[in-house]
Amino acid sequence: MITIMDVNASPEAVSDYLLAHSAAQDDVLARLAEETRTAFSDFSGMQISADEGALLTMLARLTGATYAVEVGTFTGYSSICIARGLDEGGRLLACDVSGEWTSVAQRYWAEAGVADRIELRLAPAAETLAALPDEPSIDFAFVDADKESYPTYYEELVRRLRPGGVLALDNVLLGGRVFDESEQGERVTIMRSLNDRVAADDRVDAVMLPVRDGVTVARRR
Secondary structure (H helix, E strand, C coil): CCCHHHCCCCHHHHHHHHHHCCCCCCHHHHHHHHHHHHHCCCCHHHCCCHHHHHHHHHHHHHCCCCEEEEECCCCCHHHHHHHHHCCCCCEEEEEECCHHHHHHHHHHHHHHCCHHHEEEEECCHHHHHHCCCCCCCEEEEEECCCHHHHHHHHHHHHCCEEEEEEEEEECCCHHHHHHCCCCCCHHHHHHHHHHHHHHHCCCEEEEEECCCCCEEEEEEC
């Protein structure tokens, strides 16, 4: 079986081809991406790419989501993509701890015409999630935040996913460090353990995709 890893092309060429054959980002997302790179250059790697954004919009649409949760909002790129995929009257709960980053997000939510669909909560996400009703009401969730807390976020969200609801976890490959058993740092061991846990969790059907830094998509049974 030939995989993308076997293709004789540079990572940049593969990335360019993928972006050219995914739903294109519009002007709002393009300007948001550029402002993030300029204003927060040390953190701009936290922003998802356009093809991953297109994936989030598609997943939200495929689930018919009317209630979504995002853990890790940053400057708002992913929340715009999720909000655009919501069904009529849909709502997105966006969880973050930075007023500085999310002030940018709020400006672009307004420009994108999705501000009325998004509720921002500035607080530790573990506290926000734990305070949600303990019932299966979430249609779609996306996690892209501090990796050490992924196990907590995963458990709080999976227990609240409705049957058929979907959870997407970003950065599950950690730049390939999860493959290397000599890597024993806290972030790597936590992510490696979570990846094993998700694969064995009989509450969900899960697939790990080699999209950017790895995206796991788990569907509640």
